[in-house]
Amino acid sequence: MHAERISYQELKALLKAIFLNNRTASETADILAENCSACERDGALSHGIFRVAGYIASLRSGWVDGHAVPEATRVGPSFIRIEARNGFAQRALCAADPLIRQAVGETGIAVAAIRDSHHFSALWPDVEPFALSGYVAITAVNGLANVVPHGGRKAVYGTNPIAFAVPVQDAPPLVVDQATSVMANGEVRLHALADKHVPQGTGVDRDGNPTTDPHAILAGGALNTFGGYKGSSIALFVEILAGAVTGGQFSFENDFTGFEGAQTPKAGQLMIVIDPNWGRSTNFEARLAGLCAQLVDAGQNRLPGTRRLANREEAERSGIPINCNELNRLRQLAGQRS
Amino acid sequence: MHAERISYQELKALLKAIFLNNRTASETADILAENCSACERDGALSHGIFRVAGYIASLRSGWVDGHAVPEATRVGPSFIRIEARNGFAQRALCAADPLIRQAVGETGIAVAAIRDSHHFSALWPDVEPFALSGYVAITAVNGLANVVPHGGRKAVYGTNPIAFAVPVQDAPPLVVDQATSVMANGEVRLHALADKHVPQGTGVDRDGNPTTDPHAILAGGALNTFGGYKGSSIALFVEILAGAVTGGQFSFENDFTGFEGAQTPKAGQLMIVIDPNWGRSTNFEARLAGLCAQLVDAGQNRLPGTRRLANREEAERSGIPINCNELNRLRQLAGQRS
Numbered sequence: 149m150h151a152e153r154i155s156y157q158e159l160k161a162l163l164k165a166i167f168l169n170n171r172t173a174s175e176t177a178d179i180l181a182e183n184c185s186a187c188e189r190d191g192a193l194s195h196g197i198f199r200v201a202g203y204i205a206s207l208r209s210g211w212v213d214g215h216a217v218p219e220a221t222r223v224g225p226s227f228i229r230i231e232a233r234n235g236f237a238q239r240a241l242c243a244a245d246p247l248i249r250q251a252v253g254e255t256g257i258a259v260a261a262i263r264d265s266h267h268f269s270a271l272w273p274d275v276e277p278f279a280l281s282g283y284v285a286i287t288a289v290n291g292l293a294n295v296v297p298h299g300g301r302k303a304v305y306g307t308n309p310i311a312f313a314v315p316v317q318d319a320p321p322l323v324v325d326q327a328t329s330v331m332a333n334g335e336v337r338l339h340a341l342a343d344k345h346v347p348q349g350t351g352v353d354r355d356g357n358p359t360t361d362p363h364a365i366l367a368g369g370a371l372n373t374f375g376g377y378k379g380s381s382i383a384l385f386v387e388i389l390a391g392a393v394t395g396g397q398f399s400f401e402n403d404f405t406g407f408e409g410a411q412t413p414k415a416g417q418l419m420i421v422i423d424p425n426w427g428r429s430t431n432f433e434a435r436l437a438g439l440c441a442q443l444v445d446a447g448q449n450r451l452p453g454t455r456r457l458a459n460r461e462e463a464e465r466s467g468i469p470i471n472c473n474e475l476n477r478l479r480q481l482a483g484q485r486s
Numbered sequence: 487m488h489a490e491r492i493s494y495q496e497l498k499a500l501l502k503a504i505f506l507n508n509r510t511a512s513e514t515a516d517i518l519a520e521n522c523s524a525c526e527r528d529g530a531l532s533h534g535i536f537r538v539a540g541y542i543a544s545l546r547s548g549w550v551d552g553h554a555v556p557e558a559t560r561v562g563p564s565f566i567r568i569e570a571r572n573g574f575a576q577r578a579l580c581a582a583d584p585l586i587r588q589a590v591g592e593t594g595i596a597v598a599a600i601r602d603s604h605h606f607s608a609l610w611p612d613v614e615p616f617a618l619s620g621y622v623a624i625t626a627v628n629g630l631a632n633v634v635p636h637g638g639r640k641a642v643y644g645t646n647p648i649a650f651a652v653p654v655q656d657a658p659p660l661v662v663d664q665a666t667s668v669m670a671n672g673e674v675r676l677h678a679l680a681d682k683h684v685p686q687g688t689g690v691d692r693d694g695n696p697t698t699d700p701h702a703i704l705a706g707g708a709l710n711t712f713g714g715y716k717g718s719s720i721a722l723f724v725e726i727l728a729g730a731v732t733g734g735q736f737s738f739e740n741d742f743t744g745f746e747g748a749q750t751p752k753a754g755q756l757m758i759v760i761d762p763n764w765g766r767s768t769n770f771e772a773r774l775a776g777l778c779a780q781l782v783d784a785g786q787n788r789l790p791g792t793r794r795l796a797n798r799e800e801a802e803r804s805g806i807p808i809n810c811n812e813l814n815r816l817r818q819l820a821g822q823r824s
Contacts, residue, residue, distance in 0.1 A: 226564040227594030227764040256565030257758075259595045261765045284731060286723075300784035304777075312723050324719045375713020381662045381790055382720065384781075385624075385650050392773045393622060395766025400780055420595075420758065426565040427599045428733025435730050439642075442738055443722075446638035452719055 152475055153467030159197075160185040165482035166200060170207045172214030176239045183238050183273050189468050191459030194334025195270040197470065197478060202411040203268060204481070211410035212236065212266045220244040226255045229395075232265030237289070237417045240265050241274055248421055252283060256426035260419040263396035266412040267291070271311035272325035272456070274419065279313035279321030282433070284422045286312040290390040291413035293400040295329045296370045298380035301356040303370035306399035306413060307333045308386035315424075316440060317433035324452040328383035329371040336362045336371065389418040490813050491805030497535075498523040503820035504538060508545045510552030514577045521576050521611050527806050529797030532672025533608040535808065535816060540749040541606060542819070549748035550574065550604045558582040564593045567733075570603030575627070575755045578603050579612055586759055590621060594764035598757040601734035604750040605629070609649035610663035610794070612757065617651035617659030620771070622760045624650040628728040629751035631738040633667045634708045636718035639694040641708035644737035644751060645671045646724035654778060655771035662790040666721035667709040674700045674709065727756040 154162075160181045167177035180203065188196030206212045216235025220243040223229045228247045232240035240262045251258035267289045278285035291306025309332070311325035327333070330350050339346050340362035353359045354368030365371060373380040391398040396416025404410040424432040440451060470478075492500075498519045505515035518541065526534030544550045554573025558581040561567045566585045570578035578600045589596035605627045616623035629644025647670070649663035665671070668688050677684050678700040691697045692706030703709060711718040729736040734754025742748040762770040778789060808816075 224594035224764055225592065229764070229766060231766075254563065255593055256562035257595060257597045259760060263766055284726070297781050297784055297786045299788070300781065300786040302784035304780050304784045312726075314726055324723065326716050326719060328716075374716045378664050378666075378712045379716065381664060384790070385662065387777065388622070388650075388652055388774065392767060392770055392777070393760060393762045393765050398773075398777060398780070422597060422731060424731045426562055426567070427731050428567060428569075428601055429730055432730055435736075436726065439725065439730070439736060442642050442736070443635055443638065446635055446640035446642045448635045448638040450637070452722070 150472045151469040152472050153469050154475070155467055156185055156189050156463065159188060159468055159470070162478050162482050162484075163197070163200070165484070166478065167203070167207075167214065169481065169483060170204045170214065172207060173217075176214055176216075176236060179238050179242055180236060183269050185468075186273055187270050188470070189460055189463040190456040192270050192272070192456060194332055194338055197474065198334065198338065199268060200478065200481070205409035206266070206268070206412040209407040209409040211404065211407035212412050212414070218243040220247055222247045222251060226251050226258050228258060228260045230260060230262040230265075232262055234264055234414070235266070236412075237262055237265035237267040238269065238274070241417070241419065248278075248419070249281070252421045252423050256423050258421045260421070261394040262417040262419070263394040264414070265396070265417055266414055267417055268412040270325055271309050272313070272323045272453070274417075275311050275313035275325075276321055276323050278421050279315045279323065282315050282423070282425075284312070284314050284424050285419065286310070287417060287419040288386040288389045289417045290387050290396070290399045290415040291333075292402050294333060294370050295373055295383060295399075296352060296356075297384070298373055298377040301352075304400050305329075305373070305383045305387050306415065307371065308383045308390070308399070310382065310386055314436055315433050317437040319437060319440070320453075320457055322436065322440065322452060323456075326374075328373055328379055328386055330374045331371060333371070336365055340366055390416040394418055488810045489807040490810050491807050492813070493805055494523055494527050494801065497526060497806055497808070500816050500820050500822075501535070501538070503822070504816065505541070505545075505552070507819065507821060508542045508552070510545060511555075514552055514554075514574060517576050517580055518574060521607050523806075524611055525608050526808070527798055527801040528794040530608050530610070530794060532670055532676055535812065536672065536676065537606060538816065538819070543747035544604070544606070544750040547745040547747040549742065549745035550750050550752070556581045558585055560585045560589060564589050564596050566596060566598045568598060568600040568603075570600055572602055572752070573604070574750075575600055575603035575605040576607065576612070579755070579757065586616075586757070587619070590759045590761050594761050596759045598759070599732040600755040600757070601732040602752070603734070603755055604752055605755055606750040608663055609647050610651070610661045610791070612755075613649050613651035613663075614659055614661050616759050617653045617661065620653050620761070620763070622650070622652050622762050623757065624648070625755060625757040626724040626727045627755045628725050628734070628737045628753040629671075630740050632671060632708050633711055633721060633737075634690060634694075635722070636711055636715040639690075642738050643667075643711070643721045643725050644753065645709065646721045646728070646737070648720065648724055652774055653771050655775040657775060657778070658791075658795055660774065660778065660790060661794075664712075666711055666717055666724055668712045669709060671709070674703055678704055728754040732756055
């Protein structure tokens with residue numbers, strides 16, 4: 149497959165035009181385009197342009213509101229409540245950002261509880277900016293019920309990802325973003341698209357039987373949680389934080405009936421931001437650098453996020469590689485001549 | 487093995503006498519005895535009376551200070567900093583408890599950062615009381631370096647447990663407490679004591695080779711993290727929260743040199759307590775009951791903590807079963823005639 153390399157700015161402009169063509173307000177289109185371009189740039193392909201079709205279908209179906217204006221309220225010194233109003237979580241988080249920073253600055257910790265929101269992307273773009281400001285950030289999102297609790301036979305959880313970001317001295321922030329399912333749903337879709345089997349233990353078919361067929365997992369089947377019962381407990385905690393503490397809804401409460409083409413999960417997102425300097429640690433970032441050095445010394449050859457940062461650097465040098473057919477399709481969707 | 491059944495109060499009194507006989511202040515002895523008795527009562531045997539010998543050896547070695555008086559300071563509206571002064575984390579948490587409750591009441595969330603502390607027990611006793619008050623609590627503790635990061639060949643992390651507790655309508659709180667290692671260290675010790683092999687994948691020997699021999703794991707070897715690289719990331723985050731955000735020390739910084747018999751890890755503990763009613767959820771506990779019902783409906787036959795609660799009920803009815811030799815040994819340590 150022949151690929152063309154385009155710049156991050158060019159991709160972002162292209163995606164923004166596509167969102168604007170599909171029932172999305174300018175500010176939201178900007179936020180989503182930036183988010184989606186960053187995922188593609190960093191090689192987080194399951195959340196890059198691969199997602200565009202799903203965004204469009206969901207927006208056209210009326211299931212998610214591209215014109216929603218979120219309402220962020222600081223209901224307590226450290227508690228920010230965000231009503232996403234059936235819009236995208238990224239726009240809601242943007243609206244809350246100044247309040248979160250104000251709260252953490254004044255109290256040492258802030259919690260942002262987003263409800264009635266759609267999250268269709270990776271989580272690392274949500275936490276990385278806080279680490280760049282010297283904060284420790286952690287976030288959790290629930291989703292569509294497509295993950296079986298350990299020992300169960302029916303999907304209850306979403307892939308329920310969890311992410312955290314931490315500043316490190318003389319280095320980019322340490323950023324971890326992972327689904328609590330064995331595999332991210334986007335990865336299953338990529339396997340299905342390529343007609344490639346998934347590893348054993350990844351999921352079950354609609355009858356609850358183990359399968360390595362990604363189509364069977366996507367067609368009424370479900371994924372397993374990672375790490376047996378312990379991973380299942382983490383998935384449970386994400387469900388509680390994102391689906392209940394926010395006042396949002398649980399993964400199993402999503403109902404697409406009447407919204408043909410809808411794909412984005414209506415869920416909740418909880419974000420906790422801590423200023424580590426309120427501990428007794430005046431040298432937090434230096435200590436993190438020491439911890440990272442210890443991991444390397446122990447033989448962990450790749451720290452979390454390393455590959456993403458390498459992709460980012462490469463894209464900044466040489467552009468983002470995109471398959472030509474794919475790029476033509478995006479240009480058509482943006483209303484440009486191919 | 488013949489067992490005698492004694493009441494929780496009797497066991498607690500016995501253990502308190504033992505702590506008092508071993509360089510521990512009355513208030514600390516009371517807290518530790520309550521904690522240890524509760525573990526034994528709930529069938530959390532690896533943190534019950536099995537730990538008494540380790541407590542005693544550590545206290546006698548001078549490595550941990552049984553007379554330490556912790557200092558808890560509310561350094562910001564939501565941030566409580568606790569200097570454990572080389573004492574036990576449970577005593578430090580006790581000292582912080584009123585400040586935590588004050589902070590969460592006023593701001594919606596509180597973070598308690600304990601440093602220079604020793605934690606030698608389970609975590610569920612630390613979080614359960616907050617859930618009984620209607621709060622969501624999460625805590626993390628680092629420890630002694632005896633866990634290899636995924637892909638590494640040397641221990642960096644402690645077993646780095648994480649626990650959370652959540653209130654549920656018309657039911658006991660949902661409480662999860664799990665090590666981020668494949669197996670808790672106490673479990674490995676119990677296997678070693680019984681000369682039973684641990685499952686494959688549990689750990690490595692001192693040369694970094696996989697082993698199922700608990701003695702090899704304990705003698706310079708190490709445990710693996712649960713759930714591959716994803717579990718390893720959770721262990722990393724615990725290390726950061728408990729070892730760095732608190733201003734405490736990392737697991738690999740423990741050094742027992744000069745303290746013959748020391749066993750308790752000098753580490754940190756981070757606790758976050760959230761009032762879920764500050765979200766938009768006015769029916770949080772009812773929604774949690776709904777989520778639990780969904781898990782049961784999906785076929786998850788045992789919710790987290792179920793066995794512990796069953797043991798507790800049984801112990802309240804019929805007493806706590808303790809092996810007679812063991813009980814005699816405890817009575818001797820307490821200075822009672824056997």
